Amino acid sequence: MARRKGNEIRQQSSIYAHIVGWGMQLPKKALTNEAIAAIIDTSDEWIKARTGINERRIADEQETTAWLGLQAAKNALALTNILPGDVDLVIVATSTPENIFPSTASLIQHWLGAKSAGAFDLSAACSGFVYAVDMAAQAIRSGSIEIAIVIGTETMSRVLDWQDRGTCILFGDGAGAVVLQAAREEGGVLSSVLRSDGGGADLLAIPTLNSTEIRSTESIGNPKLHKMYMHGSEVFRFATRVIGDSVREACRLAGITIDDVKLIIPHQANERIIQAAARSLDVEPERFMSNLSNYGNTSAASIPLALCDAVHEKRINAGDYIVLVGFGGGLTWASMAIRWSLPQPGEVQVSRMAENRRRIGYWLVKWRVRFRRLWRFLTWRGDDDLDS
Numbered sequence: 361m362a363r364r365k366g367n368e369i370r371q372q373s374s375i376y377a378h379i380v381g382w383g384m385q386l387p388k389k390a391l392t393n394e395a396i397a398a399i400i401d402t403s404d405e406w407i408k409a410r411t412g413i414n415e416r417r418i419a420d421e422q423e424t425t426a427w428l429g430l431q432a433a434k435n436a437l438a439l440t441n442i443l444p445g446d447v448d449l450v451i452v453a454t455s456t457p458e459n460i461f462p463s464t465a466s467l468i469q470h471w472l473g474a475k476s477a478g479a480f481d482l483s484a485a486c487s488g489f490v491y492a493v494d495m496a497a498q499a500i501r502s503g504s505i506e507i508a509i510v511i512g513t514e515t516m517s518r519v520l521d522w523q524d525r526g527t528c529i530l531f532g533d534g535a536g537a538v539v540l541q542a543a544r545e546e547g548g549v550l551s552s553v554l555r556s557d558g559g560g561a562d563l564l565a566i567p568t569l570n571s572t573e574i575r576s577t578e579s580i581g582n583p584k585l586h587k588m589y590m591h592g593s594e595v596f597r598f599a600t601r602v603i604g605d606s607v608r609e610a611c612r613l614a615g616i617t618i619d620d621v622k623l624i625i626p627h628q629a630n631e632r633i634i635q636a637a638a639r640s641l642d643v644e645p646e647r648f649m650s651n652l653s654n655y656g657n658t659s660a661a662s663i664p665l666a667l668c669d670a671v672h673e674k675r676i677n678a679g680d681y682i683v684l685v686g687f688g689g690g691l692t693w694a695s696m697a698i699r700w701s702l703p704q705p706g707e708v709q710v711s712r713m714a715e716n717r718r719r720i721g722y723w724l725v726k727w728r729v730r731f732r733r734l735w736r737f738l739t740w741r742g743d744d745d746l747d748s
């Protein structure tokens with residue numbers, strides 16, 4: 361039997377996965393190029409000319425990966441009438457999780473009060489958000505779940521080597537999220553192309569304690585431990601090579617052409633990569649979304665942040681075809697064609713009742729957590745007494 365790609369089989373499903381909510385959260389503090397140039401040997405002119413970045417956001421102690429992701433998820437839910445208890449799945453795409461386990465997704469699931477949801481983190485670096493939306497959309501299209509929240513959230517500033525001018529100028533912190541819901545109406549996520557080439561694993565990485573590279577040298581005090589390193593020019597070449605083919609393939613699987621696509625939302629890594637991709641696809645650069653001048657490269661958060669900005673700038677309207685394309689560590693890359701099926705924010709009728717029930721739910725979770733902590737504290741004291 362001739363081998364058919366999974367995507368072509370999936371398209372026969374009569375259930376579609378639509379994006380029905382979107383939201384973002386940025387840290388308060390902005391770090392300008394000038395401020396970086398005061399710490400390391402670089403300049404505003406160099407950074408702007410070579411990357412297109414003007415500033416990025418840097419998380420403070422309280423703005424953790426989970427907190428940023430939680431706020432983005434709440435903002436995405438706020439555009440819908442969905443209650444956290446209706447959510448079936450929470451996926452967090454991140455390279456800067458709070459822990460190896462428990463997953464950041466589990467923390468967010470709990471803080472949302474999404475009591476009936478499964479939750480897991482997904483590691484595919486800057487392609488992670490597209491991978492995660494694909495996982496959620498497939499689960500919806502198979503009929504096994506109805507509602508999913510997919511979050512891309514990062515605190516890259518905590519894993520940067522601030523002495524390395526080849527990386528620390530590029531990255532920033534932030535989070536974006538979407539809510540996906542099952543519907544019979546045709547549209548939503550139409551196709552996806554997920555790819556990996558682990559042969560390029562050493563081009564871009566954040567080694568942790570279990571990495572062979574770290575274990576073979578002295579691990580304690582190793583300056584590479586938990587810090588990002590990158591071979592910038594090779595990653596640049598890789599990105600410009602894969603974007604075009606991957607976008608074309610996502611369009612082909614969705615049964616559309618590149619001319620049908622209103623907006624391409626690429627991972628925000630470097631303005632020159634975006635321009636090279638536009639040239640390779642023979643598409644006007646204006647049809648590529650770019651907001652990296654404000655936020656830098658926020659890894660798995662960059663595509664949902666760009667998606668939110670695009671919706672708010674009214675660059676996407678109901679009925680439009682858009683394509684998301686991510687690339688990064690792994691190496692990984694991924695594209696996805698979507699038919700946007702929703703009206704603009706504000707045109708969605710969000711019921712007061714849903715809003716209030718969500719607010720009360722978040723408040724109850726907060727107090728339940730505090731109460732549990734107090735209870736554990738009191739119980740532990742009791743154990744000490746028993747031991748003595």
Ligand code: COA
Binds near residue numbers: 406595
């Ligand atoms: N400020 C000033 N000079 C810098 C600099 C900085 N922040 N970073 C590098 N340079 C210097 C280099 O030392 C080098 O100097 P030399 O010629 O005297 O040796 C020169 O600039 C050119 O270095 P190069 O690395 O070739 O620059 P580049 O034009 O490739 O730009 C990156 C560097 C990192 C901006 C670029 O390679 C890049 O964006 N790569 C892709 C990164 C990426 O997207 N990563 C994430 C993927 S998810």
